Amino acid sequence: MATVFQKCKTDDKNRNYPCEKTRCGHPWTVRYREPGGRSGRQRERTFPTKREADDHGVEMENAKREGTYLDPKRGAVPLRTYAEAWFERQHLAPNTENTYERAFRLHVFPFMGERLLTSIRPDDIERLGAHLTAGGLSAHSVQAYTTPLKAVFTAAVNNGDVGRHPFRGAKLPALPSRAVDETLLPSGQQVQDIADEFRREWALSVWLTAGLGLRMGEMLGLRVGDVLDDRVRLRRQVTRVKGVRGAVLGPLKHRRKGDWRDIPLATNLSEAVGEHVARYGTGPDGALFQTITGTLVTTSDYSSAFRKVAKTLGYDWSPHDLRHWFATTALSNGLPLLDVSRWLGHKSIKETADTYGHLTPDSTGRAVKVMDVALTQHRADLVLTDAA
Numbered sequence: 001m002a003t004v005f006q007k008c009k010t011d012d013k014n015r016n017y018p019c020e021k022t023r024c025g026h027p028w029t030v031r032y033r034e035p036g037g038r039s040g041r042q043r044e045r046t047f048p049t050k051r052e053a054d055d056h057g058v059e060m061e062n063a064k065r066e067g068t069y070l071d072p073k074r075g076a077v078p079l080r081t082y083a084e085a086w087f088e089r090q091h092l093a094p095n096t097e098n099t100y101e102r103a104f105r106l107h108v109f110p111f112m113g114e115r116l117l118t119s120i121r122p123d124d125i126e127r128l129g130a131h132l133t134a135g136g137l138s139a140h141s142v143q144a145y146t147t148p149l150k151a152v153f154t155a156a157v158n159n160g161d162v163g164r165h166p167f168r169g170a171k172l173p174a175l176p177s178r179a180v181d182e183t184l185l186p187s188g189q190q191v192q193d194i195a196d197e198f199r200r201e202w203a204l205s206v207w208l209t210a211g212l213g214l215r216m217g218e219m220l221g222l223r224v225g226d227v228l229d230d231r232v233r234l235r236r237q238v239t240r241v242k243g244v245r246g247a248v249l250g251p252l253k254h255r256r257k258g259d260w261r262d263i264p265l266a267t268n269l270s271e272a273v274g275e276h277v278a279r280y281g282t283g284p285d286g287a288l289f290q291t292i293t294g295t296l297v298t299t300s301d302y303s304s305a306f307r308k309v310a311k312t313l314g315y316d317w318s319p320h321d322l323r324h325w326f327a328t329t330a331l332s333n334g335l336p337l338l339d340v341s342r343w344l345g346h347k348s349i350k351e352t353a354d355t356y357g358h359l360t361p362d363s364t365g366r367a368v369k370v371m372d373v374a375l376t377q378h379r380a381d382l383v384l385t386d387a388a
Contacts, residue, residue, distance in 0.1 A: 003032070004057055006029070078117070102145075122169045128149075179354065185324050207272065224277055234261050261342065
């Protein structure tokens with residue numbers, strides 16, 4: 001059992017020994033052994049009051065009985081040190097790696113990097129969220145920049161370095177609804193207007209993004225060999241890697257290297273790809289789009305060109321709005337949510353439902369008709385009459 005005592009009254013090497021006062025105000029020490037009986041390592045910790053020492057002793061003894069005891073020194077390292085070691089062990093996609101590195105360097109480490117891992121509590125996480133919000137970050141950005149910190153603590157809990165997850169119970173800024181407002185998206189004619197005003201060798205990109213629901217990097221990573229008879233087999237995306245100039249190719253979002261997904265290709269788009277290649281040729285390794293110097297187009301350069309055209313036409317859209325256009329068009333015309341989710345490359349169908357679920361055709365009328373037929377076939381009206 002844990003022992004609680006004052007060294008000022010028991011240890012002749014203590015500078016306050018011998019202390020004869022009953023309530024002297026000197027620290028209290030709790031001494032206990034780690035799991036393993038007499039072979040367990042002896043531990044001590046000092047507290048300003050007897051009550052705190054008693055509580056800690058009880059907590060340690062309960063943890064030993066329940067098999068949840070953790071060495072308090074394992075997590076007694078600065079968060080920065082622990083997180084940097086964790087980061088080096090990860091295998092992340094380039095974009096994710098860049099986001100995590102930026103989150104740690106600019107936001108997490110300046111705020112709490114020198115704090116001991118075991119000292120961070122839910123209220124510290126809430127203070128970090130409030131700090132990021134006060135700095136002008138949106139709720140989405142706060143979530144993005146705290147995600148790697150949350151992953152660090154998940155690893156620490158799983159590894160037995162901390163006993164509890166500080167994100168459990170912590171309240172961060174609430175995310176706004178993911179639902180897309182379809183009334184703010186471009187119409188088919190407005191998509192055509194943007195394509196007509198775009199630089200001619202990139203004009204096809206507007207319709208490929210809208211007609212396939214592609215992310216910008218996925219569209220820029222398309223090669224002529226990805227275009228099959230009635231579908232596009234998406235294999236890669238253009239991304240940026242820290243320390244590397246220009247665009248590079250990486251795996252699809254939420255996918256491992258070598259993974260791919262198929263998206264149905266409209267006949268007129270298939271024909272347009274052929275005309276585009278005949279007129280403008282292809283870039284590196286058959287890329288459909290290239291710069292004037294023959295290199296891959298970066299997402300930042302493409303986004304700037306797109307927004308410039310949209311602004312000229314009096315619109316405030318980004319390339320991602322064309323991806324929304326694809327999803328809303330597909331779902332509002334009755335295509336299955338599961339299929340659309342797969343074509344979009346979402347991590348789960350929940351993401352698709354949260355973003356576009358309100359656009360699916362109203363099923364109430366169809367449900368009434370289906371149940372009318374089913375209940376009539378089983379003579380539900382007679383059962384109710386007899387029961388009455």
